[in-house]
Amino acid sequence: MLARTKCYALIGIHGEPVTVEAYVSSASLFQFNIVGLPDAAVKESRDRVGAALKNSGFTMPVGRTVVNLSPADLRKEGTAFDLPIAIAIILAFVLNRTRFGRNIYAIGGNRPAAVLVGIPVKRIEMVVFGLSGMLAALAGCVVIIIRRRSVAVGLAGEIGIACGITLVGALLLPIKFGTKSLWAIPYTFFPGARSLRAVDRIVLIGGLLAVMIIAIALQSLRNREVREGRSQRREAIGLAMLLGFIVVEQFNVGDTSSVDRSDQLRALREAPAPPPACQAFYITDSDPAETVAYTSSIDAMLIAQHFSIPTLNGYAGQFPRGFTFFEPSNDDYLEVVHAWADKYGVSEGLCSYDRDTRLWSTDA
Numbered sequence: 001m002l003a004r005t006k007c008y009a010l011i012g013i014h015g016e017p018v019t020v021e022a023y024v025s026s027a028s029l030f031q032f033n034i035v036g037l038p039d040a041a042v043k044e045s046r047d048r049v050g051a052a053l054k055n056s057g058f059t060m061p062v063g064r065t066v067v068n069l070s071p072a073d074l075r076k077e078g079t080a081f082d083l084p085i086a087i088a089i090i091l092a093f094v095l096n097r098t099r100f101g102r103n104i105y106a107i108g109g110n111r112p113a114a115v116l117v118g119i120p121v122k123r124i125e126m127v128v129f130g131l132s133g134m135l136a137a138l139a140g141c142v143v144i145i146i147r148r149r150s151v152a153v154g155l156a157g158e159i160g161i162a163c164g165i166t167l168v169g170a171l172l173l174p175i176k177f178g179t180k181s182l183w184a185i186p187y188t189f190f191p192g193a194r195s196l197r198a199v200d201r202i203v204l205i206g207g208l209l210a211v212m213i214i215a216i217a218l219q220s221l222r223n224r225e226v227r228e229g230r231s232q233r234r235e236a237i238g239l240a241m242l243l244g245f246i247v248v249e250q251f252n253v254g255d256t257s258s259v260d261r262s263d264q265l266r267a268l269r270e271a272p273a274p275p276p277a278c279q280a281f282y283i284t285d286s287d288p289a290e291t292v293a294y295t296s297s298i299d300a301m302l303i304a305q306h307f308s309i310p311t312l313n314g315y316a317g318q319f320p321r322g323f324t325f326f327e328p329s330n331d332d333y334l335e336v337v338h339a340w341a342d343k344y345g346v347s348e349g350l351c352s353y354d355r356d357t358r359l360w361s362t363d364a
Contacts, residue, residue, distance in 0.1 A: 279349030
């Protein structure tokens with residue numbers, strides 16, 4: 001199986017991108033070949049990489065290993081390719097010898113077939129994309145560290161700027177002009193942005209970003225005062241005032257919660273078990289005075305989990321096509337529920353649960 005990684009070849013004072021491809025196959029004899037116009041030093045990396053991997057606790061794959069340095073018309077010189085070659089070999093070995101790696105190849109080769117054979121496609125894709133993002137972020141941090149003269153101060157400055165830009169964006173993007181917000185800009189110009197849901201929740205990370213910016217600013221101020229020999233008394237007073245403001249700002253005497261946890265737990269404890277003939281249920285309300293949106297659907301999910309019985313109700317960021325029975329207070333609620341049950345063949349054994357009277361009813 002093939003694994004790829006990227007690196008650069010130094011040509012004069014310019015860097016040319018090089019793709020390192022490692023192919024590991026099963027064979028009776030050990031073979032290790034490097035192709036792609038390598039010089040003698042690059043060919044010797046076979047011994048250096050093998051020794052390094054062995055001393056790191058990793059055994060070289062038994063069989064044939066071919067490392068291709070692409071493009072083939074570009075001469076590769078020096079020992080800078082040792083690390084990319086080692087990473088490509090390890091990656092190829094992991095993909096070839098582990099179930100996770102074989103699943104990745106199966107998804108890349110034929111995704112519908114991978115779904116049919118029971119491979120957890122979505123979970124594996126999330127893991128792979130997450131690892132790719134983490135490695136990209138790590139590479140960016142390495143580049144920043146290398147390019148800054150002062151690693152500590154420079155990196156802190158870069159992080160502070162990044163957090164500041166993100167915080168400003170998080171505060172500005174939800175602003176609406178008419179019926180549209182500034183999110184229309186990334187939706188229009190950034191590929192894949194339309195897959196983002198509940199974008200207003202980005203403000204939840206605003207507090208964390210603000211704390212990071214404040215910490216970096218205080219550290220920068222402290223470093224400057226130390227360099228200039230100033231007294232730290234003013235800094236201590238300012239820090240105490242800032243911390244006091246942050247603590248006071250956390251107090252909130254208003255009632256901002258729409259659902260009481262104690263009431264929810266009590267309702268679950270007092271709910272009777274469904275009748276034996278009940279195979280699935282939906283929520284009803286004999287006293288539809290509830291004004292909080294989606295609480296009936298959330299209650300249905302809690303009861304379904306508590307009694308291990310499927311429910312037609314539910315709440316998520318997205319709903320199936322034709323799913324319109326959100327609130328029991330709607331005039332056509334029962335009609336739409338029964339039409340949905342008939343459409344998907346779950347009418348038999350269907351019953352209802354009244355949140356107010358806490359009574360189960362079996363549909364005729």
